[in-house]
Amino acid sequence: MESNCPPEFLAQILSRYALPTPTARPHVTLTFAQSLDAKIAGAGGRQLVLSGKESMIMTHWMRTLHDGILIGIGTALNDDPQLNARHLPPRATPYALPRPIVVDSLLRLSPNCKLLKNYQNGVGRRPWVICSALENTGSEISHGLTTSRLQRKQALETAGAKVFEISTTDTQLPIPSILQTLRGNGISSVMVEGGAQIISSFMQEDVVDALIVTVAPTMVGEAGIGYGFAGSSPDSVVEFQSLQHVYTGVFGKDSVVAFCTDGTKGG
């Protein structure tokens, strides 16, 4: 892969996005890296660097090709990610950075996280935080939250976050409502990077236009974190009939496999 241009398959995937954006949601790319035994993190959620340099660069290219990049609060708290394109070669024209979007029902994100620090320092887009409009979900104590929801919201807004509230009945935010909120606020394409619960939820909703999985030649073991799929049972499989294989390639030590819809799936 040339270091200064996106591989052809990215263009192929993104060409699907040249089709009209669905009215109810942005185009969705779901992507993550996994081991051969389908783990995305180590025991207890320990962050693992599964991707090698080459596939990591590919991931950073993909980041620049989307309006937004979405993660769950589990990933935000665990990894404190930056979600930028720092592995790409420097160039005269700055890369388009995606807007960081954190799905954070209870407003647990730290005002000191790197996403907010980067925004404050002028090296990152303003993070968006999507939370539940519920005042008291009953889960606050179990998460060790001692401040009020309003205090947490104000602390995040003071640090620079833009907070979106979604009407819910529990702490799981409905994926269609999240996507509708993003679409209504100008996001036409979103790259979903995980973690485990978010991957499962997006697969469950059948709203994925492109699925790009990096497979690293490693084994993590049973204690590692995988992503589940509630629709499957021991004697059946769930087929994603709308997803078609478009690419498999080798990036350094890793294999990358991509599936796309034909672009006609709306929502």
Ligand SMILES: NC(=O)C1=CN([C@@H]2O[C@H](COP(=O)(O)OP(=O)(O)OC[C@H]3O[C@@H](n4cnc5c(N)ncnc54)[C@H](O)[C@@H]3O)[C@@H](O)[C@H]2O)C=CC1
């Ligand atoms: N290898 C890879 O490519 C990646 C690995 N990871 C790993 O994943 C782990 C984090 O995964 P998780 O703990 O599962 O956290 P997560 O990032 O999937 O966030 C899950 C949390 O989001 C909230 N949420 C609200 N609505 C939701 C919905 N509809 N569906 C799912 N979650 C919803 C809930 O509070 C839930 O606990 C970390 O260990 C991280 O290192 C994360 C991203 C990519």
Ligand SMILES: Nc1nc(O)c(N)c(N[C@@H]2O[C@H](COP(=O)(O)O)[C@@H](O)[C@H]2O)n1
């Ligand atoms: N593509 C990929 N390969 C891995 O090995 C990973 N662990 C991840 N993790 C995702 O990337 C985020 C970290 O991003 P920054 O390096 O901080 O920009 C992490 O939070 C996961 O979403 N991805």
